[in-house]
Amino acid sequence: MSTAAPRTIVEKIWTDHVVTQDPGAPAVLAIDLHLIHEVTSPQAFSALRARGIGVRRPHQTVATADHSIPTTDRSLPFIDAMALAQVNQLEANCAEFGIPMHGIGDPSQGIVHVIGPQMGLTQPGMTIVCGDSHTSTHGAFGALAFGIGTSEVEMVLATQTLLQRDPKTYEVRVDGRLTPGVSAKDIILALIARIGIGGGTGHVFEYTGDAIRGLTMEQRMTVCNMSIEGGARAGLIAPDDTTFEYVHGRPYAPAGAAWDRAVEAWRRLPTDDGATYDKSITIDADALEPMVTYGTNPGMGIPITSRVPSPADQADPGQRRALEHALAYMDLQPGQEILGQKVDVVFVGSCTNGRISDLRLAASVLKDRHVADGVRLMVVPGSDEVKREAEREGLSDIFKAAGADWREAGCSMCIAMNGDQLRPGQYAVSTSNRNFEGRQGKGGRTFLASPLTAAASAIAGVVADPRRLPGIETLAAVGGR
Amino acid sequence: MAEPFRVFTSKVVPLPAENVDTDQIVPARYLKVTTKEGLADALFRDWRFEEDGSLKEPPFILDQPGMAGRRILLVGDNFGAGSSREHAPWALSAWGVRVILSTSYADIFKSNSLKNGVLPIVVDPATHARLFDLLATDPDAELTVDLAEQGVLLPDGSTIDFDIDPFAKQMILAGTDELGYLLSKEPEIDAWEASHPPRIDSLAGAR
Numbered sequence: 001m002s003t004a005a006p007r008t009i010v011e012k013i014w015t016d017h018v019v020t021q022d023p024g025a026p027a028v029l030a031i032d033l034h035l036i037h038e039v040t041s042p043q044a045f046s047a048l049r050a051r052g053i054g055v056r057r058p059h060q061t062v063a064t065a066d067h068s069i070p071t072t073d074r075s076l077p078f079i080d081a082m083a084l085a086q087v088n089q090l091e092a093n094c095a096e097f098g099i100p101m102h103g104i105g106d107p108s109q110g111i112v113h114v115i116g117p118q119m120g121l122t123q124p125g126m127t128i129v130c131g132d133s134h135t136s137t138h139g140a141f142g143a144l145a146f147g148i149g150t151s152e153v154e155m156v157l158a159t160q161t162l163l164q165r166d167p168k169t170y171e172v173r174v175d176g177r178l179t180p181g182v183s184a185k186d187i188i189l190a191l192i193a194r195i196g197i198g199g200g201t202g203h204v205f206e207y208t209g210d211a212i213r214g215l216t217m218e219q220r221m222t223v224c225n226m227s228i229e230g231g232a233r234a235g236l237i238a239p240d241d242t243t244f245e246y247v248h249g250r251p252y253a254p255a256g257a258a259w260d261r262a263v264e265a266w267r268r269l270p271t272d273d274g275a276t277y278d279k280s281i282t283i284d285a286d287a288l289e290p291m292v293t294y295g296t297n298p299g300m301g302i303p304i305t306s307r308v309p310s311p312a313d314q315a316d317p318g319q320r321r322a323l324e325h326a327l328a329y330m331d332l333q334p335g336q337e338i339l340g341q342k343v344d345v346v347f348v349g350s351c352t353n354g355r356i357s358d359l360r361l362a363a364s365v366l367k368d369r370h371v372a373d374g375v376r377l378m379v380v381p382g383s384d385e386v387k388r389e390a391e392r393e394g395l396s397d398i399f400k401a402a403g404a405d406w407r408e409a410g411c412s413m414c415i416a417m418n419g420d421q422l423r424p425g426q427y428a429v430s431t432s433n434r435n436f437e438g439r440q441g442k443g444g445r446t447f448l449a450s451p452l453t454a455a456a457s458a459i460a461g462v463v464a465d466p467r468r469l470p471g472i473e474t475l476a477a478v479g480g481r
Numbered sequence: 482m483a484e485p486f487r488v489f490t491s492k493v494v495p496l497p498a499e500n501v502d503t504d505q506i507v508p509a510r511y512l513k514v515t516t517k518e519g520l521a522d523a524l525f526r527d528w529r530f531e532e533d534g535s536l537k538e539p540p541f542i543l544d545q546p547g548m549a550g551r552r553i554l555l556v557g558d559n560f561g562a563g564s565s566r567e568h569a570p571w572a573l574s575a576w577g578v579r580v581i582l583s584t585s586y587a588d589i590f591k592s593n594s595l596k597n598g599v600l601p602i603v604v605d606p607a608t609h610a611r612l613f614d615l616l617a618t619d620p621d622a623e624l625t626v627d628l629a630e631q632g633v634l635l636p637d638g639s640t641i642d643f644d645i646d647p648f649a650k651q652m653i654l655a656g657t658d659e660l661g662y663l664l665s666k667e668p669e670i671d672a673w674e675a676s677h678p679p680r681i682d683s684l685a686g687a688r
Binding site for chain 1: 497498499500502504505508509510512513514515516517527532557558559562563564565566567585586587588589592593596597646647648658659660662663664666667669670673674677679680681682683684685
């Protein structure tokens with residue numbers, strides 16, 4: 001185009017991937033990377049077999065087992081026959097169709113959204129899909145990455161394309177700087193509390209602003225990961241030197257002259273000056289406190305020093321009913337403080353906060369301290385590599401000395417498919433992404449929070465403000481690649 | 482592949498809750514299946530059943546007298562939030578739901594539903610309130626859904642017009658799926674791939 005109208009990064013990636021589009025029909029969008037796991041793929045492979053077609057691009061597909069696998073000793077057999085059958089099915093499907101599989105025992109095994117970036121598969125400017133709503137995580141690299149259903153998994157396996165309508169764009173600008181004890185998780189929980197869990201429906205978030213630029217790649221992944229909890233199927237951050245530094249040298253990253261060419265192309269991705277968004281919102285990072293949810297969806301979050309809202313204050317009858325229902329499920333009182341609320345279990349892990357820097361933050365709080373009596377702390381690394389690194393750095397020793405349960409990599413109690421779950425009525429502070437009813441076990445009650453808040457709460461035995469910990473100013477600096 | 486969508490008339494199951502997430506529609510422990518069958522009993526499992534498998538008392542709306550066989554579900558705003566599990570529309574479809582009425586749906590749920598012959602119709606808030614009022618006065622009111630004409634006929638003879646993506650409409654009316662359409666684009670896909678080398682090669686192994 002000679003007129004070169006300013007474009008957003010979303011428009012650039014979109015245009016780069018449109019294969020063809022019939023009038024009135026959605027675009028045929030090329031997919032660069034397809035990640036698959038055991039839970040949402042079996043029916044797609046069965047459908048392929050029934051149609052007698054193969055996998056078009058096995059070399060642009062990567063599989064792992066993460067959702068339903070045990071996080072206990074890997075030398076022991078699965079207790080759950082159905083989960084075992086599902087994992088075996090994935091291995092058989094991958095073998096039949098020639099797809100590389102990083103299953104249990106493979107050093108690259110882990111949560112699908114942790115291993116993609118870790119292996120360097122996730123790169124700027126790509127289209128990335130997976131039968132998992134937290135695929136938005138990969139947007140942290142300036143990729144257009146979104147979750148799909150099983151019918152769409154089948155389409156991508158068969159054609160390496162999807163039928164998509166072009167998305168609307170939504171700028172989420174986070175100005176200023178986070179204060180000590182406040183982290184990436186608090187940014188995203190604050191956003192969702194403001195716009196609600198349907199606020200981003202039909203849109204792709206682009207996170208911009210100084211506070212976002214100041215985040216490490218792992219922190220950016222935490223933000224993008226929960227885009228779907230704000231209703232946006234995808235959320236992304238334009239790539240910059242922080243991105244390139246993270247990707248460089250990883251196993252599947254371009255190398256040599258190809259690396260230089262790639263970076264040159266990636267530098268053209270950021271949104272042009274003057275490009276417009278369909279919607280926008282601004283958040284002031286300096287004003288953010290640690291966030292915690294009190295209800296049964298991720299939009300029901302408050303600053304940790306606030307009180308639980310009261311249904312009587314809700315003007316909208318639907319919202320009043322929803323709040324009454326949520327507080328009844330959570331067994332919380334309107335107007336009560338959330339600080340000091342009893343906790344039974346603390347879960348540190350998941351594709352939101354199961355990376356090495358998350359574990360470093362938790363360990364920095366737990367060092368030379370002990371989990372409160374009656375509290376169970378589970379620390380579940382996001383991947384086998386994260387686990388090995390945590391053991392190399394001695395983090396696992398800190399966790400164990402603090403009385404925590406140090407486990408194998410997987411989704412674990414984030415989705416509670418594998419036996420890692422709350423008992424009915426138990427309260428958990430969880431670094432994961434969903435506090436829906438029964439999400440972490442039937443009848444279980446979840447407070448979503450950051451790794452710092454989770455670790456502080458594990459020590460206190462109640463929901464606790466990490467900013468009150470001695471030395472928090474130095475802890476907050478713990479980031480890392 | 483779903484059956485072609487034909488005009489039908491049905492009574493309605495009202496479920497006024499907002500932000501119903503797919504973890505409620507099908508709890509995660511029912512996702513260990515490797516087929517699409519048998520999910521009707523997983524639908525809203527923890528809102529319908531006690532631990533021992535008996536029905537809740539009072540029963541959840543789906544299990545109240547006269548609800549079995551109804552094909553239209555009237556729900557609150559932002560239905561289907563959260564997880565991308567296609568098990569949600571599979572379970573709704575297995576129970577018998579063919580049309581959902583709400584003010585909005587979560588993106589992935591909506592996309593998944595359309596691929597399974599479950600039609601998520603969006604109505605404006607005033608119409609939404611009017612439908613709940615109608616069911617409050619006449620719980621057995623019947624609606625007629627005509628996708629070709631994009632209208633829902635009410636007992637008083639009035640019609641609610643609705644919008645739908647023209648491509649999705651065509652697919653649901655014919656009972657065909659999108660994969661057949663995509664496969665017909667293979668020449669274009671071949672050409673695109675020829676000029677766009679793959680960004681990664683997961684089979685080549687790590688460098």
